[in-house]
């Protein structure tokens with residue numbers, strides 16, 4: 170990967186005007202709350218991007234739910250992406266999502282819940298204090314990264330929606346907009362991208378909705394303005410650019426299951442014992458660290474052992 174050189178001009182000039190304006194509005198709105206802690210000892214996004222004018226998110230670090238492994242750089246996290254709506258190469262999303270409009274943004278809450286309707290993102294976020302959490306992300310393609318997210322527990326939002334007793338699952342849907350998302354003009358997978366969690370998974374304190382990383386509003390290629398992060402599951406569960414959250418009685422039919430049911434199960438828990446039909450899941454390559462051949466062992470549940478209780482009594486080879 171080519172070495173990154175910081176642009177010599179301020180971000181206000183390199184960021185397309187609507188994006189820049191949207192970011193300012195985003196900040197002026199719901200997110201300027203919380204404890205106001207800075208990222209300890211650094212501001213990598215600021216350094217890398219030479220940004221002096223883009224406002225920072227207000228958040229509190231959460232060491233209890235953070236790994237102390239070395240973080241991937243802002244550049245790695247924002248130039249090596251899976252976001253098929255913007256192309257299938259790892260470098261495509263950074264290029265093709267540049268002018269993606271993430272404001273205004275509404276999220277529909279639907280299904281088996283007392284609180285439903287269409288919510289402006291600002292209103293949805295208002296009650297939630299943001300936290301920084303450094304999580305491992307393990308892609309099904311046998312690579313991994315360490316990413317400092319900014320977000321809040323999904324379970325808090327679920328509770329506020331007051332799901333009914335019939336709600337057993339939560340289904341998430343990405344925006345469908347082939348005009349803005351050129352990848353959706355090709356039938357790579359079934360659009361829009363759909364993912365889902367069982368209710369107890371959604372309530373687990375490790376599952377978060379992210380709105381930023383490295384102290385900054387989420388870059389478009391990472392799933393702006395709102396994406397799920399479920400660190401014990403393969404990366405594809407962590408759906409980006411969410412426009413709908415639906416509470417259901419039946420298990421949602423996810424895009425990956427519909428495209429390749431033998432390869433991608435609903436649960437998608439990181440499991441070194443269950444190989445992908447076309448490759449082993451025993452090891453993984455940490456992006457940016459060492460050579461291509463430097464592989465580390467993959468840990469069950471991506472190392473997040475505290476979720477094991479959710480699956481007690483389940484055959485995780487069958488429910489992969």
Ligand SMILES: Nc1nc2c(c(=O)[nH]1)N[C@H]1C(S)=C(S)[C@@H](COP(=O)(O)O)O[C@H]1N2
Pocket residue numbers: 246249250251252253254306307308309343362390391392403404405406407408409410
């Ligand atoms: N809507 C949508 N969400 C998505 C994807 C996608 O193609 N479309 N790719 C998934 C996959 S396979 C991975 S590994 C992660 C990558 O997240 P990152 O690019 O922020 O590291 O996003 C997930 N969320």
Ligand SMILES: [Mo]
Pocket residue numbers: 251307308309310403404405
């Ligand atoms: Mo992935």
